[in-house]
Amino acid sequence: MLLDAGVVTRCRRRVHLENDPTMRDAPTSPLDLGVEQRIADAVEHRRSVAAQLGDLLGAQRTEVPRGLPYAERATLTLDAMREGVGYISGAQLPDDAEGGRRGAIDLLVRSGNGYVPVLVVRHKITDPGRGAKTSPIEHPVPEAAEADQTRKVRPQPRDQLRLVHAIRLLEACGFDAGDRTGGAIGVEADAVVWHDLRSPNWPGGRTALAEYDARFGDRLAVATAAATGDEPLAQPSRITECRGCPWWPICESQLREANDVSLVVRGEDATVLRERGITTVDQLAGMPLESAEDLQLTGVRNTDAILLAKAWLREMPLVRRVRELDVPRGDVEIDVDMESYADAGAYMWGCWLSGTNIDEEQGYRAFVTWEPLPDDDEARSFAEFWGWFTRVRRTAFERGLSFRAYCYNELAENRWMLASAERFAGKPGVPPVSEVKEFIHSAEWVDLFAVVRDQFLCPNGKGLKVIAPSAGFGWRDPEASGENSMRWYRDAVALDGGERDLTQRERLLTYNEDDVRATFTIRTWMTSEAANEIPYAEDL
Numbered sequence: 001m002l003l004d005a006g007v008v009t010r011c012r013r014r015v016h017l018e019n020d021p022t023m024r025d026a027p028t029s030p031l032d033l034g035v036e037q038r039i040a041d042a043v044e045h046r047r048s049v050a051a052q053l054g055d056l057l058g059a060q061r062t063e064v065p066r067g068l069p070y071a072e073r074a075t076l077t078l079d080a081m082r083e084g085v086g087y088i089s090g091a092q093l094p095d096d097a098e099g100g101r102r103g104a105i106d107l108l109v110r111s112g113n114g115y116v117p118v119l120v121v122r123h124k125i126t127d128p129g130r131g132a133k134t135s136p137i138e139h140p141v142p143e144a145a146e147a148d149q150t151r152k153v154r155p156q157p158r159d160q161l162r163l164v165h166a167i168r169l170l171e172a173c174g175f176d177a178g179d180r181t182g183g184a185i186g187v188e189a190d191a192v193v194w195h196d197l198r199s200p201n202w203p204g205g206r207t208a209l210a211e212y213d214a215r216f217g218d219r220l221a222v223a224t225a226a227a228t229g230d231e232p233l234a235q236p237s238r239i240t241e242c243r244g245c246p247w248w249p250i251c252e253s254q255l256r257e258a259n260d261v262s263l264v265v266r267g268e269d270a271t272v273l274r275e276r277g278i279t280t281v282d283q284l285a286g287m288p289l290e291s292a293e294d295l296q297l298t299g300v301r302n303t304d305a306i307l308l309a310k311a312w313l314r315e316m317p318l319v320r321r322v323r324e325l326d327v328p329r330g331d332v333e334i335d336v337d338m339e340s341y342a343d344a345g346a347y348m349w350g351c352w353l354s355g356t357n358i359d360e361e362q363g364y365r366a367f368v369t370w371e372p373l374p375d376d377d378e379a380r381s382f383a384e385f386w387g388w389f390t391r392v393r394r395t396a397f398e399r400g401l402s403f404r405a406y407c408y409n410e411l412a413e414n415r416w417m418l419a420s421a422e423r424f425a426g427k428p429g430v431p432p433v434s435e436v437k438e439f440i441h442s443a444e445w446v447d448l449f450a451v452v453r454d455q456f457l458c459p460n461g462k463g464l465k466v467i468a469p470s471a472g473f474g475w476r477d478p479e480a481s482g483e484n485s486m487r488w489y490r491d492a493v494a495l496d497g498g499e500r501d502l503t504q505r506e507r508l509l510t511y512n513e514d515d516v517r518a519t520f521t522i523r524t525w526m527t528s529e530a531a532n533e534i535p536y537a538e539d540l
């Protein structure tokens with residue numbers, strides 16, 4: 001039994017299923033295309049950082065060829081460590097048969113009498129601030145670390161646990177892992193951020209080392225029980241991770257068969273309910289509302305849990321939480337939807353103008369850059385969006401008309417409006433950050449997601465694609481999804497080289513237009529008589 005670093009952050013049931021020999025041919029769902037793309041992007045990032053380190057470190061560094069068989073790579077890594085090579089890229093550490101673990105690490109750095117592990121990741125590992133311990137990328141050793149005056153550490157628990165995994169493997173093959181420090185090179189690849197893994201900065205004052213050891217021991221027991229056919233140590237229970245998990249078809253049918261309470265109340269709350277003997281949706285739905293106060297749930301209001309269970313049993317996608325639905329409306333209205341590509345930028349701002357005619361063409365328009373991100377042309381498209389948007393807002397004001405703009409979950413739009421104003425400050429038409437802040441904090445900016453969340457109970461989720469069909473809206477593209485749009489974008493701008501696919505541009509524009517039409521449809525439906533046909537929760 002040899003487990004990789006991923007098990008410590010993976011669902012326990014998934015660890016069971018992956019190690020249960022009777023599940024070997026079970027029908028799982030294919031990996032989501034968006035997830036597949038993210039994996040490919042991460043591989044590419046690691047390759048590019050390895051090449052960068054090759055240029056910077058020259059003969060002090062060796063690279064274990066990735067295409068070789070696994071055992072051969074482990075032997076080459078061990079040989080390089082025994083020779084005391086300064087930097088080993090693409091290291092495959094020898095298996096720790098006794099500890100039950102195996103694993104690779106992007107970079108091993110010679111430090112003191114041994115090695116320290118360094119991960120290469122494609123996410124942000126710092127934020128503006130101060131205090132992170134960093135070394136310059138051209139001298140990536142802990143001895144060169146200093147307190148950074150421009151960056152603070154962005155907590156990435158998963159990275160820290162992966163580093164401990166590598167440290168346990170180093171110890172197992174007899175190498176000194178120094179003072180239990182591990183490094184990470186993030187998406188910017190301009191420095192190494194060092195983590196002291198003995199620091200008691202985990203919940204309960206634990207260290208990353210202790211947290212890892214506890215989790216790994218547990219997952220090893222789960223996997224061993226699964227492999228040997230012992231009583232399973234992990235049962236399915238719906239959690240956030242289920243959404244992208246290949247085992248969902250199997251877990252879902254098991255949960256449905258049992259009418260499991262986690263189908264309605266997921267995560268920790270399901271555990272709390274089970275501990276109180278409430279294991280099925282029927283039991284939850286049967287609870288008197290007056291007894292809800294004792295439930296002590298955290299992810300959902302106590303009475304909502306009972307009402308959600310009732311709605312779920314009646315197969316209702318929506319239930320009104322309030323007698324009278326209410327969405328702030330304006331004389332002039334714009335629905336806004338932004339499309340971004342990972343952390344690289346926001347390439348499209350789509351808008352649907354409706355309401356009183358103010359001599360602007362009504363309907364859909366998109367402000368877009370088709371230059372592969374990151375690219376400064378993004379500043380041009382953002383400035384054009386902001387210029388048009390501000391003009392409509394100002395015209396409405398000058399004509400004595402009220403104005404409202406809508407999005408579905410403002411986190412993404414706010415993030416990229418602020419980030420664009422910051423990154424492109426001083427470029428033509430780009431507003432100051434203060435102007436963007438003034439708008440997003442104003443009553444003119446309405447987050448329709450929050451409105452839906454506050455006024456409906458939604459047993460199947462509150463996402464735009466889940467809610468809009470209740471308002472009678474459907475997407476023209478049967479494959480419309482945020483994850484798929486990432487793939488279309490890559491083809492549209494030829495991010496992987498080759499020809500730019502113009503049909504995918506059209507597809508993205510249609511997808512974006514349907515998103516803004518969906519928010520338009522939901523809010524106009526919510527303020528019409530038709531929405532009153534949705535049952536009221538307390539009448540259930």
Ligand code: SF4
Pocket residue numbers: 011012013014015017235236237238239241242243245246247248251252
């Ligand atoms: S579907 Fe959910 S419960 Fe089942 S293995 Fe995956 S994450 Fe775990």
